[in-house]
Amino acid sequence: MKIHFFGATKTVTGSCFLIENEKDTILVDCGLFQEDEKEYLNYEPFPFNPRKINIVILTHAHLDHSALLPKLVKEGLRCKIITTPATKDLLEIMLFDALKVQKNENYKQPLYDEENIYRVLKQIETLPYQKTLNFNGIEIKLYDAGHILGSATVQLNFNGKKIVFSGDIGRTGYPILRDPEPPQEADYLVLESTYGNRVHKGLEESIKELIQAIKDTFNKGGNVIIPAFAVGRTQDLLYILNRAVRQGLLQPVNVYLDSPLAEEATKIYLSHPELFDDEALREMRNPSRTSIKLHFVKTVDESKKLNSIKSNAIIIAGSGMCQGGRVIYHLYHNIDREECSIIFVGFQAKGTLGRKIVDGEKEVSILGRLIPVRAKIYTIGGFSAHADRDELLKWLAALRSKPEIFLVHGEPEVIESFKGAIEEKYGFKCQIPERLSTYEIG
Known part of the structure; x- marks a missing residue:
């Protein structure tokens, strides 16, 4: 054998x-x-x-x-x-x-x-x-x-x-x-x-870091861009952000999910509660009116309109390693702005755009243009x-x-x-x- x-x-x-x-x-x-x-x-x-x-x-x-x-x-x-x-x-x-x-x-x-x-x-x-x-x-x-x-x-x-x-x-x-x-x-x-x-940071420590990063970015008048895998990481983030708002740790923030794939994946997650843990099941059975302001961004035109939003937006988009997808355009419009933040919550393989940003490159090529990295870069490993x-x-x-x-x-x-x-x-x-x-x- x-x-x-x-x-x-x-x-x-x-x-x-x-x-x-x-x-x-x-x-x-x-x-x-x-x-x-x-x-x-x-x-x-x-x-x-x-x-x-x-x-x-x-x-x-x-x-x-x-x-x-x-x-x-x-x-x-x-x-x-x-x-x-x-x-x-x-x-x-x-x-x-x-x-x-x-x-x-x-x-x-x-x-x-x-x-x-x-x-x-x-x-x-x-x-x-x-x-x-x-x-x-x-x-x-x-x-x-x-x-x-x-x-x-x-x-x-x-x-x-x-x-x-x-x-x-x-x-x-x-x-x-x-x-x-x-x-x-x-x-x-x-x-x-x-x-x-x-060893990853503890989850609760990572949640605190995420919340503080969002608050600091909004206080500076910028946007938060989160490159995230459409299946798995996005659903985890939505759950965590929603829970933070319900607990009063965040104001009801505007979250733009710019990924039709992630929207479909979220629906599939919700269709399989038999795979959830006890806490997630309790959340499903006791929905609260206090939650994030979640916007599903469906079309390319709707995605382009996000470029006109200059502050107080959390934009979650794929691909998670920034190798393609709509996140590329959000990086293009935000990564050179000092008041903005890019938050990485998943593994970035060698050679990917995400890895280059995480490794501290001062300029990166996006859509054929060399763009300076001025936004604050966070890598929060506890969300892996x-x-x-x-x-x-x-x-x-x-x-x-x-x-x-x-x-x-x-x-x-x-x-x-x-x-x-x-x-x-x-x-x-x-x-x-x-x-x-x-x-x-x-």
Whole structure:
């Protein structure tokens, strides 16, 4: 039995892993490479034959895990795609939005078309958490990963071995969703490492920092721009801002959600209360009249009108790493204004515009123009939907076995640091795969 690593190796995006024995081939995730220097890989042929895949398992709907599924179908995939019901709902809106971006934002050519997306959706079979699917003698079970709505950790009982793919692991005590639920047994574990070398600020501390940043910006007469992922981070922010107003920590502020995708995703979140934690359920059952002034910005013309607002606006828009989407235009009109603030609440991959801003570059290229960065830049790590080092180590503590671990979804220095922490605390054997590497397992 072999496991192949085709993405998310010594980098954060492009999740794609394949397991095979003599008769079965299983693919876990098929995601987009989002770092500038790796985007060319999205256009290359797959390093495996899509027609020979027997089953695909999708951990969650974020594009770095899912967005190449239509390309996979286009090149011959005909098997079932297994994922949770909520992920299927999110995947539909996200794939169509990704195609729209490819058509509108200077891609060399779209990677696929609408028909390929419809075929992906037809091939999906949903599997709720904690239910077991038997496929050709392979047992597939999904656990709640707590990262975004429907996100899953995958456990396979394959050739008598338990193989676990963590997917992206969420936070403990984070708003809306339940805490991550780790499997208790694994012989082999493919583990994400995005924040494996650091500890996030506490959530309450981060909320206080966010509220103070908003107040300071409004006192200076500026706007707050928040680049946010449409699925997950945006819903968390709306929940947190709403709760802050209800608690009297903020005045009822104007929040402009400039993302039709985020609006659709929010509706899908609200349609799956069975996945909410107890606090979020109480909030749903006891709505308050005191809340943020939320404006859904639907059309491009409505988005352009926001450029005339010079103060006291919170604008939430994608993409979360500032690689495209409407946030680009809001940065263009606000980043050179000293009275404004840009608040980053999520991971910024190397090579992205967001990373360049976070790293303190004094000028950045936006829409073909070099613009000075004069706005105040905040990076509030406590809002990350990824577990930090200590939370990942705690997640590992639930395992009753001693798995061999393959560390993925992290930058090289982060993975090396996390490898040392795991080996020191648990003594587990850790591997750091290269792209296109293969390991014999079982």
